[in-house]
Amino acid sequence: MENQRDIALVDCDNFFVSCERIFRPDLNTRPVVVLSSNDGCVVSRSKEVKAMGVKMGEPWFKLQKYHSVITAFSSNFKLYADISSRVKRLLADFSPIQESYSIDESFLELTGFRDVWDRAFTIRHEMLRQLSIPVCIGIAPTKTLAKLANHIAKKHPRSRGVFSWNRLTERQKQTLLTAIPISEIWGIGKKMGRHLARQQITTAWQLKTANLDMIRSRYGVILARLVSELREEPCLDLVEMRPPRQQILSSRSFGHLVSRLDVLENAVAYHASHVSETLRKEKSLANLIQVFLQTDRFRDDLPQHAPQVWQSFPAPTDDTLTITQTAIAGLRDIACPLVAYKKAGVCLHGLMPATDITPDLFTQRSSPALTATLDAINQRFGPNTLCVASNNAQTRLWQPRKEKISPEYTTRWSDFLICY
Ligand SMILES: [Mg+2]
Numbered sequence: 001m002e003n004q005r006d007i008a009l010v011d012c013d014n015f016f017v018s019c020e021r022i023f024r025p026d027l028n029t030r031p032v033v034v035l036s037s038n039d040g041c042v043v044s045r046s047k048e049v050k051a052m053g054v055k056m057g058e059p060w061f062k063l064q065k066y067h068s069v070i071t072a073f074s075s076n077f078k079l080y081a082d083i084s085s086r087v088k089r090l091l092a093d094f095s096p097i098q099e100s101y102s103i104d105e106s107f108l109e110l111t112g113f114r115d116v117w118d119r120a121f122t123i124r125h126e127m128l129r130q131l132s133i134p135v136c137i138g139i140a141p142t143k144t145l146a147k148l149a150n151h152i153a154k155k156h157p158r159s160r161g162v163f164s165w166n167r168l169t170e171r172q173k174q175t176l177l178t179a180i181p182i183s184e185i186w187g188i189g190k191k192m193g194r195h196l197a198r199q200q201i202t203t204a205w206q207l208k209t210a211n212l213d214m215i216r217s218r219y220g221v222i223l224a225r226l227v228s229e230l231r232e233e234p235c236l237d238l239v240e241m242r243p244p245r246q247q248i249l250s251s252r253s254f255g256h257l258v259s260r261l262d263v264l265e266n267a268v269a270y271h272a273s274h275v276s277e278t279l280r281k282e283k284s285l286a287n288l289i290q291v292f293l294q295t296d297r298f299r300d301d302l303p304q305h306a307p308q309v310w311q312s313f314p315a316p317t318d319d320t321l322t323i324t325q326t327a328i329a330g331l332r333d334i335a336c337p338l339v340a341y342k343k344a345g346v347c348l349h350g351l352m353p354a355t356d357i358t359p360d361l362f363t364q365r366s367s368p369a370l371t372a373t374l375d376a377i378n379q380r381f382g383p384n385t386l387c388v389a390s391n392n393a394q395t396r397l398w399q400p401r402k403e404k405i406s407p408e409y410t411t412r413w414s415d416f417l418i419c420y
Pocket residue numbers: 011012013014015104
């Protein structure tokens with residue numbers, strides 16, 4: 001068809017599990033899960049686990065009866081982030097325009113290529129061959145339909161991982177949309193689903209054929225856009241670059257409750273150096289810092305305390321030492337020695353591009369060479385190899401439990417596999 005738009009959504013199958021399997025091919029047909037921080041809940045499931053009826057988000061301790069059958073991993077985000085960037089790099093070989101939508105999903109513009117269908121199978125094949133990552137691909141004239149097509153590719157083995165809306169007849173499209181409940185449409189939440197159900201709109205087909213003016217006036221422009229997208233009129237463009245973000249947050253629950261100030265300082269110093277590194281990577285400066293603590297909300301037998309403090313820097317900064325010192329000072333103001341905390345975090349606000357600022361003669365900061373060296377060493381040998389003094393190994397007792405974590409196969413020299 002002339003002027004046919006071909007947008008592909010490439011989505012990695014159970015991405016975290018697939019990353020773990022790259023280096024453990026013995027697990028390729030075995031049930032595998034990845035657990036959230038503190039080894040709490042299931043966040044990624046292999047298809048064998050889905051078939052056992054294990055739900056997303058289920059607490060691992062409740063799955064006792066499966067512990068001997070399912071292989072569980074703690075989440076290894078260093079590995080997943082590295083594999084994700086390899087996936088995106090490989091996808092870039094297939095289209096000049098890519099919107100990286102999430103860690104394991106990208107929209108690709110395939111409009112204009114003569115062989116879109118074959119191209120999709122080639123992408124799938126190369127992902128498996130070069131990275132051992134299985135993907136499903138949905139192709140359609142709009143992002144919303146591409147998302148739907150992807151869903152179908154994933155659910156129906158007959159599609160062999162690729163489903164194109166653009167190859168369907170009008171009749172097939174209608175049958176398909178009639179069979180899809182609106183809850184499965186991208187961007188429709190539970191609440192909106194209930195509202196629409198009251199208007200007798202329960203399937204994708206009913207939504208597509210609803211009165212657009214009624215939808216716009218009653219539910220707003222966002223849902224109206226979505227309806228247009230179902231009608232094959234593209235409203236959502238591919239966003240290649242996201243606008244700079246408004247804040248940078250690092251926080252985590254502790255492996256156990258913590259009341260010792262030196263341990264809290266260590267946690268806050270860790271988060272402070274983490275956000276500083278992110279800030280420099282994005283070539284931004286921060287004006288404000290927020291430090292916060294939280295007790296365990298589920299322990300109603302213990303006193304509850306969730307203090308926070310905001311401080312501004314004397315001048316916008318990206319300096320690890322300044323940020324860490326300010327964070328620690330803030331922590332000392334808010335931490336109560338009689339309370340056991342479950343979580344600490346640091347958040348930078350008031351971000352601006354580093355290029356917008358004229359350096360100030362009177363502001364003390366550590367030398368750029370020192371900071372660059374710190375970043376380079378930590379990137380090469382792992383976070384916290386070099387750190388600010390309060391952030392050292394003796395007080396690192398707060399860290400979350402990660403009893404089942406896999407090695408950093410691709411990002412740490414000592415963890416590389418050795419092949420004989
Ligand atoms: Mg996925």
